[in-house]
Amino acid sequence: MRKLMKSVVGMLMPVLLFSTIGASPVQAMVTPPSTHAQSAALIDVTSGRILYSKDGDKELRIASLTKIMTAIVAIEEGKLDDKVKVSPSAFAKEGSSLFLKLGEEMTLENMLYGLMLRSGNDAASAIAEHVGGSEEGFVLLMNKKAEQIGLTHSHFMNPHGLDAEGHYSTANDLARLTAYALHNPVFKRIVATENKSAPNPNESWEYSWHNKNKMLRLYDGADGVKTGYTKKAFRCLVSSATRDGQQLAAVTLNDGDDWNDHAKMLDFGFEHFPLVEIAKHEQPVQNMELVTGRGFKYPLAEGEQEALTKKLVLLDQRSQAETAGSNSTTGPSFGLAGRIDMQLHGEVIGSIPVYRKGSYIPPEPKVEDAALGSAMDVTTWLSVWKAVLSRLLSP
Incomplete structure (x- = not known):
């Protein structure tokens, strides 16, 4: 169990770190508004x-x-x-x-x-x-x-x-x-x-x-x-x-x-800077037996979409094997296969997980589930992973 947890956490950390970025400043491409503010x-x-x-x-x-x-x-x-x-x-x-x-x-x-x-x-x-x-x-x-x-x-x-x-x-x-x-x-x-x-x-x-x-x-x-x-x-x-x-x-x-x-x-x-849908939830990954684990939207100025690139980062086979098993205690197969890094002008602006087709994909939490009096995560993506870990590590 400890080995499994170490493996899962090792895989999650890079993705979670990327999930908190998403705040790249705008390069000089449109004339900004003038204000009287300091x-x-x-x-x-x-x-x-x-x-x-x-x-x-x-x-x-x-x-x-x-x-x-x-x-x-x-x-x-x-x-x-x-x-x-x-x-x-x-x-x-x-x-x-x-x-x-x-x-x-x-x-x-x-x-x-x-x-x-x-x-x-x-x-x-x-x-x-x-x-x-x-x-x-x-x-x-x-x-x-x-x-x-x-x-x-x-x-x-x-x-x-x-x-x-x-x-x-x-x-x-x-x-x-x-x-x-x-x-x-x-x-x-x-x-x-x-x-x-x-x-x-x-x-x-x-x-x-x-x-x-x-x-x-x-x-x-x-x-x-x-x-x-x-x-x-x-x-x-x-x-x-x-x-x-x-x-x-x-x-x-x-x-x-x-x-x-x-x-x-x-x-x-x-x-x-309208909000543009770059990826959909459970969207097939081209030429791979993989689907995205959630959607991704980002505000883009005119012409920026051409500067947007996607990089697929796969987990090594050993890590996948250690987390892919299905039994009576862990429930459906946990098929995390890696992530897709979204880059704008070469800078990572966000990341989404990818799963093997047919494997268990944790749902994005409903807004009301994160509500009254409970701590909100930096992203809903983080609370998804908490649910996944709970499922994987339950006795």
Whole structure:
């Protein structure tokens, strides 16, 4: 069993590493949009490809865009139906607020709506204390998550985004964070909500929250994400929109004309980088008794498809033999035969597994299966492999 596990892990690691790339920057091929931002970025959510970047790695204050990280950590680490209590340190927090009462209790889910729609700093602190045990404990989780998803120019000091030394991120990192978070159905649902009501235990009337993100009303297809402002960070915004099955996310830091700039950035992405289906699920591999294990889509500018190449990498026969057996405990034959690396201009942009025809092919998980309160993987591809390993190694 140990030998089998070592063999499987040895085969999976290269593929998993490739699966997290998919973020090649755009080469100079189309005229980028002009913005008033100090720093900006545009990303395709499906692939993680940065489509536009202006000083995208410049480390800056990010104000309440911090709450994107707060929300996704809370969703992954907490339970949505938990009651969150407002402590003395969360009560009457400076800046934007839900005006929660001292000792008031609210479900984590409702508090997340207040966090993202009204940017409640009191909600941010209450959530952090509940999920992390303390605000400091939660900040550790935030920085751990940043490291996990590859945010190399970000560091968090608090869950709300009030100005603090050592608290910063970049447009590129925030774009990657947003793309990661938008793969979580709970996060995606919350940030797309324009109006939300919640029970108020202290009054006869309910809380009623109207989303501060005007892009939801100004831009066709808008479905997120978060506004931000402090006197030192100035106006910050992350927006997202979906058209024809493609979702983009735009980021600007210190931008006095952000609503218009975001419309221009999103228009630019949809017009010049449509999402192209490069491979289908269970598509036959030419001249081989193999099929693909999942589909692959990537945003490509005009003329880029000609620069796209596919490289088939096969496992050695010994590795295939060790994992190809079928018996009563492992179920159907596990027929992983290798992978196809997708390359653009010679750079790997993603990878898909290939299987022998007729062998067991693990299904891609349904979105709802990765939902409430559970950790979302960097890719759905990773959770597929967890299912495969569970099947292979079960007693």
